[in-house]
Amino acid sequence: MVDLVKRLNLSVPVVLAPMAGGVGTPALAAAVSAAGGLGSLGAAYLTPAQIEEHVADVRRRTERPLAVNLFAPQPVPAVTPAQVRASTAELGPFHAALHLPPPTLPERVQEDFGAQFAAVLRARPAVVSFAFGRLDHAHMEALRAAGLLTVGTATSVPEAVELERDGVDAVVLQGGAAGGHRGGWRQDDLADTVLLVRAAVATVGVPVIAAGGLMTAADVRAVLDAGAALAQCGTAFLLADEAGTSAPYREALRGDADTILTTAFSGRPARGLRNALSEAVHSPLPYPHQNALTRPLRVAGAAAGRADMLSLWAGTGYRHAQAAPAAHLLQSLTP
Template sequence: MRARRLEELLGIEHPIILGPFGGGLSTVSLVSTVSESGGLGSYGANNLGPEQITGVVGELRAATARPFAVNLWVPQPGERDRPDDLARHVERLRPYYEELGVDPPDLDGPFGQDFDAQIEALLAAEPPVISFIMGVPPERVIAEARRRGIVTIGTAATVDEAVAIEEAGLDAVIASGNDAGGHRGSFLRPAEESFVGTFSLVPQVADAVSVPVIAAGGIADGRGVAAALTLGADGVQIGTGFLVTAESSASPVHRAVLNSPEARITVLTRLFSGRHLRVIPNRFVREMAAFEAEVPRYPFHNALMQPIRRAGTADHSSLLAGQAAALARPRPAKDYFDELVSDTERILRDRF
């Protein structure tokens, strides 16, 4: 599979990276399975406190001797400035709290995790790889990771963001197209001006930077992997395809929707967290569509929505999915990974 500079950088056999699931969807079992299969397992730690991060890295080390990554969100300017009208937003959501029999969150907070405390704990734990989304980490973080021998990966939604990531000194960049499920990571321009499809983004990023490029978004089988590599990517990151595997912690409700015709349709919405998120639309998304632009920013709206999401119903859950979700099939993660490798190698051999 192409020149092996990504594999050499990460110490892996195959240039396939597990997308880091946030919101409690990551599992040590899934991460270690991907790593043991020769890829790079990734764990989404954005919702974890410092002690939990230390514990997760310890569990991952116990589960696999192979490289793995832990992912954090970089804070965006102003996101910790508390809105003055949170009580008004609670009242808008009150019918859903009452329908589900849950209490609204405490408006005194806390709201989200402290990034500085998270990254200090993560650096001290020294995972083989740290990946970031939503921005470029502080210079001191990049320098300390380098001093400790930790590989760093940034996530770009546009070419300009990829250039900024390389200039900051990170070791690789994920070119994350608009096709991807989960949260959008744009940080230089508004999200609405940063929606670029994966197969438009990848070749432009490959031309613009010299570090390894990892394609993400809308890739769920060997055809997608082969296409990404042909367009100039050094590897791929796959999320939704692994979300339906036996080792993920996706709920039965989430799995059922992913494995239904409903998965053919996804939308971008701020309604679940205050940041753009690609999901399969449900009743909550359709009923609240008129308030899309009014919900407060992350992490405040994320906290308001947490009791509703945790109720776990198909009508109210954030059903994360990329635009290739209909290609995903339930199976053990090892079987899926091996199929990705064999199909990609066959396609590249037969066609080129």
């Protein structure tokens, strides 16, 4: 079994969750790595050139190890004209409120995974993590040949078992309290994080990285005591000085809205703060179509200061988030 702390020379057993969509900036990843944790870049929405640029940006700031995260490739489902009409009709009033053209589904709905993967191999981060599924044998062999650690994402023990069989070096076990997209693909137990870690540690032989609802040093200690090798924290860093969290998003995190699982923004289940858009959408297109369809609205909503139109990803413990430099936040998570 790989000793992740020793292999990555970590002084703090905390991984920054790979937050895509502009929140997880190179500055944030570098700050966490430089302070002794493992910084991560959420690269799923980046072009190949952007992936290499962001990794280079991190390396200008620190020589410490870095993880890069991609979404595992999966078939793009077909959608019918009727589905598109229903989804665009729900978004129409929000577009009108911002004086945007009516919503339309772009021809290209996601980045080319093969090109992204090649860019990651060129960039050579210490760790490559992935979510939404499994990588095929050729991808896994390429990562091994490059000497990169591989980390898959599971939301249940059966998924963790499949990832172990694929040869990953470690598995992120994502409990139900986690913010953002659910990272599994087959069976999501929405389980308590500590209980899920205990079950996984008893079943798989690779290191387990715990994720979901970890906002304090006591939370981190609890998952380490349950057998996790590392704790992965994302919501705890949403208000970090270095994070790309927009002003309306930051303001919403200081409120008291409930978190919900919603498919309204991307077509995949994700946990975030309840808002007007999550309540209005009842006919989302499957991922990645809905994600592409709502992107212009989310970009314009952030610029207009409209939190009611944003995907406000956050875990259940978001009320404990603090505004501070990332190094300070990492220290506050150190058990």
